[in-house]
Amino acid sequence: MGLSARETAVQILHDIEEQGAFSNLALKKALWEQKQLDQRDKNLVTALVYGTEKHKLTIDHMIEEASNRRISRITSWTLAILRAGIFQIMYLDKVPSFAAVNESVELSKTKEDGKASGFVNGVLRKVVRSKETWDDKALPAHLRYSVPKKLFDFVLSFYGEEWTEAFFASSLEEAPMTLRCNTWNTDKNALKTRLALEGVEAWDGLYASQCLHTRGLQQIALMSSYRDGDFIIQDxxxxxxxxxxxxxxxxxxxxxxxxxxxxxxxxxxxxxxxxxxxxxxxxxxxxxxxxxxxxxxxxxxxxxxxxxxxxxxxxxxxxxxxxxxxxxxxxxxxxxxxxxxxxxxxxxxxxxxxxxxxxxxxxxxxxxxxxxxxxxxxxxxxxxxxxxxxxxxxxxxxxxxxxxxxxxxxxxxxxxxxxxxxxxxxxxxxxxxxxxxxxxxxxxx
Missing domain, CATH: 3.40.50.150 (Vaccinia Virus protein VP39)
Known part of the structure; x- marks a missing residue:
């Protein structure tokens, strides 16, 4: 029996931290191995991994505040569970806080002889209680956008405060899904029509002549338009x-x-x-x-x-x-x-x-x-x-x-x-x- 979506996400986050794995490669490998996960589960794993990584420094600040313990003193499995749990509580509205806490505690019981389950429960419940009064604007800018201070200051030295903050704020957003129409096979209008039949909404890009922006593009490898070479995913x-x-x-x-x-x-x-x-x-x-x-x-x-x-x-x-x-x-x-x-x-x-x-x-x-x-x-x-x-x-x-x-x-x-x-x-x-x-x-x- 394979891992659940949350177990898979925590496994990936652990590997990123412990083995220095790249998030995109670790995610791709795990989703290929965990064949029992359906598309909804895969979407959740992807959201948990990328979301937790994007907000990692902010989340670590919350962990230290709630636990009175430095990140370096928390074991790698417990840290991965806490990070994923706090991301769900603070940034994933579709996941109820109580569910995020309970799932995280149950998961912690399967790691490190379950010794950290009480600690995980206490930290996450404290984060839930503080959620309503949480104000990230009170944080230093680099922590607000989860950027190492030296890197934030480096970009700041070229572009100034307002531009630097806007840039790093955008780094926390979801990237658009765009594709390039293969003009050897088709044209943009024909591709739009074909995509619509496959449940994908598409509209012209802002600048590039062959670009289409999309909504609803999933399981790309199974799409006939993709297999037939009508497009390639590209920014x-x-x-x-x-x-x-x-x-x-x-x-x-x-x-x-x-x-x-x-x-x-x-x-x-x-x-x-x-x-x-x-x-x-x-x-x-x-x-x-x-x-x-x-x-x-x-x-x-x-x-x-x-x-x-x-x-x-x-x-x-x-x-x-x-x-x-x-x-x-x-x-x-x-x-x-x-x-x-x-x-x-x-x-x-x-x-x-x-x-x-x-x-x-x-x-x-x-x-x-x-x-x-x-x-x-x-x-x-x-x-x-x-x-x-x-x-x-x-x-x-x-x-x-x-x-x-x-x-x-x-x-x-x-x-x-x-x-x-x-x-x-x-x-x-x-x-x-x-x-x-x-x-x-x-x-x-």
């Missing part, structure tokens, strides 16, 4: 980086960090039968994801290669490509709604290492461009040191590089700042927090 901001690149039919394109293949397949649509996308990634196990997506979408103009973008370019790659996309490894601050545990693992050392990687990779990407070619440098972060400062480094190191501020679709042009960069924000543009810069290589004289 609207990710689509914009490809539209900015301006891939045309017949182009030879390099995608330097391609997995899982969302942008690769988008570029392949635009390159057409006479073009080709070379899709590279450093992780061998991720190459299959690119191939699977390409096959499902019916795209056969993609060449998948194992390659480390940090290594010096082979001579045959120098000046070879019409278009280059570098979706660089980054801190991921723009996708905290989707991967909340990112914020708990960032450090000054990590930021520094990422910037050094990005600087090497942007030079390699630019060197792979033909004269007259175009490159887009993009990240899913809002950190200027990983974004504009990396592009400015390239412009200093390569005199033939230029920032291209023109010739963009109107919807993209309107997003561009005076500095020539695009920075998307979840709380403003309702996309993930993407940065984009369009760079050209001068024609040889």
């Amino acid at each position: 609207e901001g990710a689509m914009l980086s490809v539209e900015m690149l301006g891939v045309e039919r017949g182009h030879l394109v390099l995608d330097m960090c391609a997995a899982p293949g969302g942008k690769t397949t988008h570029m392949a649509e635009h390159a057409g039968l006479t073009g080709r996308v070379v899709a590279r990634d450093i992780h061998e196990h991720k190459l299959q994801l690119i191939e699977d997506n390409a096959t499902r979408l019916g795209l056969h103009n993609i060449l998948v290669e194992l390659h480390d973008g940090l290594k010096e370019l082979e001579e045959e790659d120098q000046g070879k490509y019409d278009r280059v996309l570098l979706d660089a490894p980054c801190s991921g601050l723009g996708i905290l709604r989707r991967k909340p545990d990112i914020k708990y693992h960032l450090s000054p050392k990590k930021f520094h290492e990422l910037v050094q990687m990005q600087k090497r990779m942007i030079l390699h990407g630019f060197d792979a461009l033909k004269p007259g070619g175009t490159m887009v440098y993009t990240t899913c972060t809002v950190n200027p040191r990983e974004n504009s400062q990396v592009v400015e480094y390239l412009l200093r190191e390569r005199p033939e590089a230029g920032l291209d501020k023109n010739g963009l679709p109107e919807s993209i042009q309107s997003l561009m700042g005076k500095d020539g960069y695009i920075q998307l924000w979840p709380h403003v543009h309702h996309t993930d927090g993407f940065f984009m810069a369009k760079i050209t290589k001068k024609e040889e004289s």
Whole structure:
């Protein structure tokens, strides 16, 4: 007999804390293993894991207040049970508080010889009693939004208090479910009609030409429209980086960090039968994801290669490509709604290492461009040191590089700042927090 939904969620939260597992990967693994869970249970597990991770520091503050005990003195299983219980009490209106308490206490009886069940009961009941008078506005801002103080202050140093708070507040919200219409198979109107027949409401995106926002999208792998390759799940901001690149039919394109293949397949649509996308990634196990997506979408103009973008370019790659996309490894601050545990693992050392990687990779990407070619440098972060400062480094190191501020679709042009960069924000543009810069290589004289 498998685990219940709440047991599964607590198991995942325990593994995240004890083993350093990533929430999205731990969740995917657990839902695959616990085959007895129906879709409603899976939805609850997902809500508990992501919700608890998003609010973890705020919840830990409540635990310490209610228990007069530091988090470091609470065992890992008890802590996972308390966190999940408090998330249900404070943030999940559809779960009655008494049910959250009782379920948590019963679960604690199965862990660590049941020694902590009285402690769990006492802490959760105290939280329930204080719920009506709880005011998170009395907390320091970093605790209110469950962000490590050093990270909060880091973002604050660039953007000021009001903007920083709005940004981190948006990181606690649910991310929109958007998809990209595969124009090799269908068009947006036909896809909307087909989705409606499958119980999914869809409407046009705000910026990207192939984007649809959706409501009611569940069990995607079972949908005939998905299996037939009519769409791929992708954030609207990710689509914009490809539209900015301006891939045309017949182009030879390099995608330097391609997995899982969302942008690769988008570029392949635009390159057409006479073009080709070379899709590279450093992780061998991720190459299959690119191939699977390409096959499902019916795209056969993609060449998948194992390659480390940090290594010096082979001579045959120098000046070879019409278009280059570098979706660089980054801190991921723009996708905290989707991967909340990112914020708990960032450090000054990590930021520094990422910037050094990005600087090497942007030079390699630019060197792979033909004269007259175009490159887009993009990240899913809002950190200027990983974004504009990396592009400015390239412009200093390569005199033939230029920032291209023109010739963009109107919807993209309107997003561009005076500095020539695009920075998307979840709380403003309702996309993930993407940065984009369009760079050209001068024609040889």
